[in-house]
Amino acid sequence: MTPNTTPPSQHQTTHSPGPPRGPAITVPAHPQWPVLEASEKAELIAHIRTLMAREKAVLVAHYYTDGDLQALAEDSGGLVADSLEMARFGTETSAETLIVCGVRFMGETAKILNPEKRVLMPSLAATCSLDEGCPADAFSAFCDAHPERQVVVYANTSAAVKARSDWVVTSSIALPIIKHLHAQGEKILWAPDKHLGHYVQRVTGADMLLWDGACVVHEEFKGFALERMRRLHPDAAVLVHPESPDEVVNQADVIGSTTQLIRAVVDRPEQEFIVATDAGIFWKMQQLAPGKKLIPAPTAGEGATCESCAHCPWMAMNALQNLAQVLERGDQDIQIPEDIRVRAVQPIQRMLEFARERGIGGSARSDN
Known part of the structure; x- marks a missing residue:
């Protein structure tokens, strides 16, 4: 390597x-959602689909959310994507309601670009460090x-x-x-x-x-621990999201966005990958490259007990249970003052136009 x-x-x-x-920043504990039996899960998903049809809604889920939500988004005609494609999708769908499974800035971006649509989120408390x-x-x-x-x-x-x-x-x-x-x-x-x-x-x-800011998930990846893991898996390619510290980024074979890391798992010849980003991404990676081995990059520091706990606690606030609740109640909708929205839409549209002109973006699916 x-x-x-x-x-x-x-x-x-x-x-x-x-x-x-x-x-x-107070980092919340990961929510503990009840484990659903297969029959309970199937019944809940059927209920959600009925509610989505009633509300003329489409589901958009980020790669870091729970696999059940990603599967439902794809199966119901929605989208699983990174934040660039999530922003683009909202402007292209004819659905009257956008349900954004992710964190709050993603829901706000959808509302900024689609003020005429209702934008719901399973939890408005799902923010970002x-x-x-x-x-x-x-x-x-x-x-x-x-x-x-x-x-x-x-x-x-x-x-x-x-x-x-x-x-x-x-x-x-x-x-x-x-x-x-x-x-x-x-x-x-x-x-x-x-x-x-x-x-x-x-x-x-x-x-x-x-500006002096950092993601609480990616900042926890440790360079010295990654070096140790590379020695244990010498044939593995190292995939790193650039929100990670330099000592982690500098060991990467691939540095990229969530979509770019997923494509690397599909396209590269290696059979093992050490992945330094939120563990929610593994659902899509395993779906597209089921025969490859995915290894979470270590987050342990001195005295730490967690070796691979990289999952955003705010992303974990999205679940089938509160998705059903928000559709039943119709609350948890994103509201943005119009004076802020009209100013915020300009730099977002500038980005989307730049992407269109240069053909940047697209699905992580292997057939695109």
Whole structure:
């Protein structure tokens, strides 16, 4: 195996001395959903499908959600995808109601792009450490202090933060957009994920001022533990999401978005893969490449007891049970003030247009 050894750019990433990381984030415990018997699950899924038909609804699920939700989304004519494709799908479906199984910024993005549609989520409490760690007021002050920079924000942010940006990016399109801006001589103000920002800066050489934020899941992957696991599995390819720390990214054979990592499992010749991203992705990987062995990258630190617990507790708030409840009650709908929405839609549409013009995106399915 040849780890990625891309040398740092001659430009140095600029870490801001000013912006705080944001308020302290309380990470919730993973919800404990009752285990359903096969007959109970089948009955609940049939009930959900009936409710979806009644509400003229379509289900959109992220790769990090529970496999039952991903299967239901696909079987009912919805979508399982990364955040770029989730955003695109909502604008293309004729459904009157979008049910977004993921975290809140994904539901907000759907509503920003589709104000005429009702957007429901199984839990509005399903937020994101990156979103919570980048409050709109503090971020706006950061932008005001650097008016000469193009403001590029990761999709994992609130509608109010997106409304303050020039561009919104996802992990699958961040590199092409920053390369484009760098080629035009632009300096970048980036938020909120410092690890993804540093990776993008290193590859592109762009002048980037980074907000100090991180994903609680990806930041837990440990470089020294990954080295040990690589020795145990010398024939395995290492797949890493760029929200991970440098010492993990630098050992990767493939660095990419969720869709790009799934495609790597399908397309690469290796039969074993060490995967450094949320474990929810394994459902789709196993579906598309059932004969390959998937190994969770270790998250253990000194004194830790968990070797492979990489699963977002907010993503885990999505389940068949509360999906049924939200359809029965019709609540948990996303609301965004119109003045924020009309400003936030512009940088999102700019990203989608950039993707269309360059043919970026698409399904992780092997037949696309």
